Amino acid sequence: MAERLILHIDMDCFFAAVEQRDNPELRGKPVIVGGLSSRGVVSTASYEARKYGVHSAMPMALAKRKCPQGIFLTGNYPQYKAVSAQIFEIMSRFSPLVEPLSIDEGFLDITGMERFIKGNPRNYGMKLKQAVLKETGLIASVGIAPNKFLAKLASDLEKPDGLVIIRQEDIQRILWPLPIARIWGVGKKTEERLAAFGYRYIGDIARAGKDVLQKQVGERLARHLVELANGKDDRPVEPVRDAQSIGKETTFEENLQSRQEVEQHLLYLSAQVGWRLRRSGKNAHTVQIKIRLGDFSTYTRQKTLSDAICYDEDIFKEAKALFRAFSLPYGSGIRLLGVSCSGFDAPSEISLFEMENKQKKERLYTAIDKIKARFGEDKIAHLGESRVLKKINASLDGSEARH
Template sequence: MRLIFHVDMDAFFASVEQRDHPELRGRPVIVGGGKKRGVVAAASYEVRKFGVHSAMPMVRALRKCPDAVVIKPRMSHYAAASKQLMAVLDNYSPLVEPLSLDEAFLDMTGTEKLFGTPLETAAALKRDIFEATDGLTCSVGIAPNKFLAKIASDLDKPDGVTFIRHGTERQTLAPMSIRKIWGVGKKTAKKLESRMLHTIGDIAEADFIKLAGIVGERSARHLKQLARGEDDRPVVADRERKSVGAETTLSEDIRGRQQIEKHLRAQCERVARELRKKNLRAESARVKLRYSRTFRLKTRQGPMPTAADDSRTLFETTRRLLDTLELDEPIRLVGAAAFDLIAEDDTVQLALFDGERKQNAKLEKTLDAIRDKFGDKIGRGSQ
C-alpha cells in the first residue's frame, strides 16, 4: 500500500508578501495585475473571507473588498521560496513530483522506520518548511494515492494535516461535491448536476450506462474510479537532476563538531565523486543533520566560493554552515548535498582563474581512478 503526501503552501504568493512586509500581516492582501483589467493571482486568507479568490477579475475582487492591498507579483521572490520548499521535500523522499511553485506530491512509502508515523512525519515536515522559508505555512494531505492526498490537503486549510486512511476512502469522498473530482470542470459539472448527480457518492452509486450517456464511456470509467477512491498513478520525480547528495544514518549517536565534521567530510567525498562522474560542478552546498531526541531534521545551505566538483571546497562550505546549527545535541544522521548544478563545459573559463581548485580536482580524479581499481578504502588525508 502506497503512502502519498500532497504538500500545498497556504496562499503562497500572498503569504510571501506578508512575510516580507510585516505591516501587511493580518490585512487583506491581493497579489495580481492592474486594478482595471487584471486578475487575482493569489488572495490572503484575510481577503478570502470577502469571497475573493484566485483567477477572479480584479475589478470584482475590489468591489467585494475595497480595502484590500493590491501588490504586483514578484516572481523571483516566490521562486526563491519555492526553491527552499523543494529543498526540504528532497530531504524526505527521492520521489518528489512538483505540480507548481507551491505544491508537490511525495511518495513516502516505507519511510515509517526512518521518520515515524505518517502524522509525525507530516508534523516534522511542516516544521522544517516553516523554518526553511522563514515562517511560511503549508497544509499536508496524506492518503494511499495521489487523488486522495490532494483532496486531503484542502480539507484543513490553512496550516493543517488530514490523513485519509485506507478503508475510509468512499465514506470520506461520498458527501463531497463532484467538482472536487479531477477532470470535472464547470460544463461537465452542470451536465451531471442536471441529472441529479451532485456528490462524489452519487457518481460512485450511479448506473454506468447512465453515466456514460452523459460524459462518454472513457470519462465515465475515470469518474467511477476516482469516486471509489482509486488512483494508481505513481509519483513521478522531476527527471532533471536538481542535486547530488549523500547521507548516513549512524548506528550510534554522535555529538560535537569534531565527530560531526568527520562524517561530514566522508559525505562530501561521496558527493564530489558523484559530481565528477556526471561531469557536473556545483555552485551551492547544503548540510543536513537529524537530531536523535526530537527527530527533527535541520538543513543549512549556501553558495560555494566557486563552481566546484572537489570534496575540499564542498567540505569547507558545509563546514562553515555548521556554525548556525546546534552541535552538542545527539545526532543520528549527517548529510551533505551539492546543488545549483552546471555542466563541466560551462565552468572551463572560470576554472582557468582558480588554480587551487583545479589542483584539488585533478588530485581527486586521480584518486577516483585508484579507487575504481583497488576499492574505496583508499582515501585522502585531512587538510
C-alpha cells in the same frame, strides 16, 4: 508489496503569505496579488481577503469591488521562485521521489519508508510542516493518502495549516459527501452536465456505476469519474517531467478587433516561443494557437507538421494560417491570444539544397538570440515591434505571394 503512501504539500496563500512575511505591516491585512490592470486576475488572496469573497482566478476588477480596502500588489515573482526552490529542497530531504505540481505544491512518495516514518505518517507529515515553517516562516497544509488524488484532496480539507490523512476505509465517510466539483478534472461545464443527470455529490457518482454513467457522459469520462469517486488513482509520483509544450499567451487591456492587431500579436508571441525553443535546444512538430473571446469562450486550433521547426517566421506562418482559418463569431473581440509548440524532436539532417537557406536563418537568429540573451526576451519586441521581426513578416508575406 507495501501499500502506496503519498503525501501532498500545499503552501497556504503562497504569494500573499510571502508578502506578509517580508513586510510585517501587511500581516493581518487583506493582501491580494495579481495583475492590477482592468483585465488582470487574482493570483493569490490572503485569508483576510478571502473573507470578502476574493479568490484566485477572479477578475481583479471584481476583487476591488468586493474588497475595496484590500492591499493590491503586482507581486515579486523572482522572490516567490526563490522561496519555492527553498521549499522543494526541504521536501527532497523527506523523500527521494518529489513531483512539483506548481510553484507552491508538490507530491512526495513515502511508500516503503517505514524506517523513517516509524509507523506514524501523521508525525512525518507534521515534521515536514515544522521544517518548512522553521526555515521559511511559511505555513503549509499536508494531505496523506494511498494515491495522488486523495492526498491532494486531503491537503485542502482543513486549510489553513491542515494535516489530514485519508485511508482506504475513510473513502465513503470523507470522500462521498463532497460535491462533485472536488473530483480532479471536473470543471464548471462538466459539473453542470452531471447535475442535469442528478449527480451532485461524489457518492452519487460512485453509487451510479460506470455502465449507467457511460450512457450519459461517454465511456472515457465515465471511467475517470467512477475510479476517482471510489478513491482509485494509479498515477505515479514522477520526480522529473520534461515540458510537453513551450508557449506564451497574453491577455489584453482591451479586446482586439482587427485582423491586423491579432496578427501583430501573433508575430510577437511566435518570436517569444521561437526564442524559448532554441534556448531549450528543441524543435517542434505541432503549432497551436489559443483564442479567448470577450465572453470568455475559448478555442484552440493546431497543426502538426512533417518537419520540426524552431524559427520565429516558421512558427508565425503556421499560427497566422490557423487564425485565418478560424471563423471568428461576428462582433466578437479577442481577449486573449496564445501560441505554443509541442511534439518535440531533435534537430534533423537536411539536404544540401536546404543548407544555404538554413545557414542564413541561423545567422539571423543567432544575432536575435544574442540580443535577447543580453537584454531579455522582450527586448526586440520593445524596439517598435522590432525592425528585425517586421522584416521577417514582410519577407514571409512576400514568399507567400510568390507562391
